[in-house]
Amino acid sequence: RLYYQQALNTRRYGSKYVPGSHIYRYLDVQVDILIGQLPEEILGTLLSPGYRLLAEYDIEHGLSLVETAAAWYHNMLNISDPAAKLHIHRNTVTYRLDLIRNKLDIDIDDMKVLQSIALSERVAARIHHS
Numbered sequence: 001r002l003y004y005q006q007a008l009n010t011r012r013y014g015s016k017y018v019p020g021s022h023i024y025r026y027l028d029v030q031v032d033i034l035i036g037q038l039p040e041e042i043l044g045t046l047l048s049p050g051y052r053l054l055a056e057y058d059i060e061h062g063l064s065l066v067e068t069a070a071a072w073y074h075n076m077l078n079i080s081d082p083a084a085k086l087h088i089h090r091n092t093v094t095y096r097l098d099l100i101r102n103k104l105d106i107d108i109d110d111m112k113v114l115q116s117i118a119l120s121e122r123v124a125a126r127i128h129h130s
Contacts, residue, residue: 010029011024013029013033013036014029017122031122032122043123043127044127047124048116048117048120051066051116051120051121051124054104054106054117063099065096066117066121067086067121068086069097069100069106069114069118070117070118070121071085071086072097072108072114073111073114073117074118077109079094
């Protein structure tokens with residue numbers, strides 16, 4: 001029964017948060033399932049300061065710094081993979097990362113900072129889907 005419920009949750013969240021796939025791994029949506037169990041009034045309090053700063057800058061300047069930082073984290077600080085995932089040139093990734101480091105003074109080479117931004121991105125996606 002427990003694994004059946006886990007499979008149902010994985011399918012439900014996978015189809016929502018991993019579009020374009022018909023196979024979902026529990027590990028890929030585990031965090032989204034946990035976030036989905038939280039009351040909406042709590043979700044906004046989970047957004048990290050680094051995420052908020054990047055999101056505000058994105059809105060003001062029409063950039064995708066949050067998405068770039070999250071891709072940087074998910075691809076373990078590799079330039080080529082985020083560039084391919086985001087469909088942008090490697091130099092654009094480098095430019096955005098330099099902007100985050102120098103202008104916004106966020107240490108995105110620190111995995112804990114990156115993790116908080118990436119998790120906040122997932123929380124924000126849940127807020128916007130509500």
